Amino acid sequence: MAGAEAVLRKLSVMGRKAVEKLRVEKKYRVALLDRQIRGSRTKREARLLARAKQAGVLCPVVYEVGEFFIRMKFLEGKMLHHELGKRKITRREIKEAAGILARLHSAGIVHGDYTPANLMLTKEGMAVIDFGLGSISNDCEDKATDVVTMKKALGGMAGSRFVAEYLAASKNRRVVELVAEIERRARYMERG
Ligand SMILES: Nc1ncnc2c1ncn2[C@@H]1O[C@H](COP(=O)(O)OP(=O)(O)O)[C@@H](O)[C@H]1O
Ligand SMILES: [Mg+2]
Incomplete structure (x- = not known):
């Protein structure tokens, strides 16, 4: 599970199957800007996941949000x-x-x-x-x-x-x- 800008891995959060989506450093970007982009995209994605769930759409529940990662429920399917x-x-x-x-x-x-x-x-x-x-x-x-x-x-x-x-x-x-x-x-x- 590896994407263009994020690395996905399975893990366990409080005994539950989870996925971590980590936005990794892009060397071609200036370091400060790179951190800002990864940080804002991470925050935005977590916010949208929560909002979608609130709207009644089936999507992974967010367990934990870090500066550059989201840990969410692993969906079986x-x-x-x-x-x-x-x-x-x-x-x-x-x-x-x-x-x-x-x-x-x-x-x-x-x-x-x-x-x-x-x-x-x-x-x-x-x-x-x-x-x-x-x-x-x-x-x-x-x-x-x-x-x-x-x-x-x-x-x-x-x-x-x-x-x-x-x-x-x-x-x-x-x-x-x-x-x-x-x-x-x-x-x-x-x-x-
Ligand atoms: N919550 C999840 N449960 C199970 N598999 C997931 C979950 N989130 C992502 N994946 C798997 O990881 C892949 C990449 O995740 P995605 O969020 O689509 O990142 P990208 O930005 O790399 O496309 C998905 O195609 C899917 O196979
Ligand atoms: Mg995708």
Whole structure:
């Protein structure tokens, strides 16, 4: 379990299975700035995890926050993107993923990297992880970016269904209009 900017390891916190996400030093950054970035991202991720949980979204409970690490509950389950390497996403999973995003958004949480690589299938249901790029925002364009990210990741029919389910769950027409707008802009940029 190693990411680009964080190192993940399993450990035990008060006898419970936990994961530590440690943001490691980036040598290419000036030391002081590097500490500030790692510190603020760590704090932000912990805050967003707590807020998401409060909003009723299934995500790891935070056990401990250090300057550069978060220790959180180890979720038992499978990563959705790993499963999708073997089979197609189900309609139920699409609906669940859309429902979670709508709920995050209505709590003013933008995930920032909403893809099947950050969704887990657990026996309690679908769970979200990795709020490291998230923010607290009620900006429709920020929210639309989350929708676009997942739509692209799923692709095709599944992607379109995801948007429809997001609209059904959020009732936020503006966000869905902006999804189309962002896609138009992207196509325009590609053409140059
Ligand atoms: N709470 C957790 N329980 C179980 N596995 C986790 C948990 N948090 C992270 N992981 C595992 O570690 C990987 C990387 O964690 P993530 O927070 O997505 O960091 P990154 O920023 O590196 O993508 C995940 O894809 C998942 O497999
Ligand atoms: Mg991730």
